Amino acid sequence: MSAAAVLPSGAEMMQYLVDSAGPAREPAADMAELADVIRNLLAVEAGRDTVVHLGGNLFDVVITGGGVQARAVAALMDAVQLEGGCGPVIEDSDRGWLYWLVPPGSAARWEPHPYAVCLGAPHTITLPSLNRRVPPGPYWMRPSASDRLVPMGPLREALAQLRPEPTPHAALAAQLGISP
Template sequence: MTTPAKAPPRGADMMQHLIETTGAASRPAADMADLADMIRTLLAVEAGRDTRVRLGGHLFDVVITGSGVQARCAVALMDEIQGGCGPVIDDPESGWFYWLVPPGSSRYWQPHTHAVCLGTPHTITLPSLNRTVPPGPYWFRPSASDRLVPTAPLREALAQIRPEPTPHAALAARLGIAS
């Protein structure tokens, strides 16, 4: 009698096994918190789920603009400049585009009349990598592992095209910041 071949364990199953076998007395090293978050994020992406991630760190910051016709023109311009625009998320409910830019960009981003740049300590929920149409937030330009949207050309494109509506007041209200 033969038994069916067992499928190799999935990443989530291996992580759960590691957690269960380390016991309650184990404490992760302080410098491993980022690694643990990264592993959880990768496992969620592998499972095709929306994933909440912290901005900044070693991943990316985000520039937020309106998602109207002008913003779509800015994506087309970035397509030309970049040979295919880096990752952009469209959130139809809020009417915003989220442009994924290099980490640390928020520290150097100067005030802009049509865009806001956020990094640490904020978070963003990334749609599943296979979500490329609404409903809900979706990848207007899918994420590619080899590129982000460069801030200098993006900033120039946004200044030239001026996407509306601007996110400043709505974002300030959402974050509880007095404007």
């Protein structure tokens, strides 16, 4: 370093950092989504239901009927996912649906299926509190584990084989305001 180089003072450096951070009270674009995810996951852990955006780095969701055949699919997935059994599944007995949490990006690769619909971004899902294991309302039929999701390929095959009904297509299309 030459003798001619002048380093900024501590106050000048702090002012530079404040100026480069952007407008006050406006979170950085890349941090707003992370903060939202953390708040939602903390709410679930604290025993509250919470709305989570699908897609991103968390998960997408496959929606199926919730009848006897769907329970057989869950049992088959227990066998496929040997250690720890089937990944997370939420049962909504009011609608008669199961929500299978699958890896993020599954919706983009999901081909039309006669017994299931896969949704990702920009949709949301309400996750029940982690301790809700029975109705009323949606509950964890298969509890969520931090490192486990339901694999899309084996789930598609099991759904095609066991054909859970009623299928969610028409009801979901009406809810979303689209044609099936």
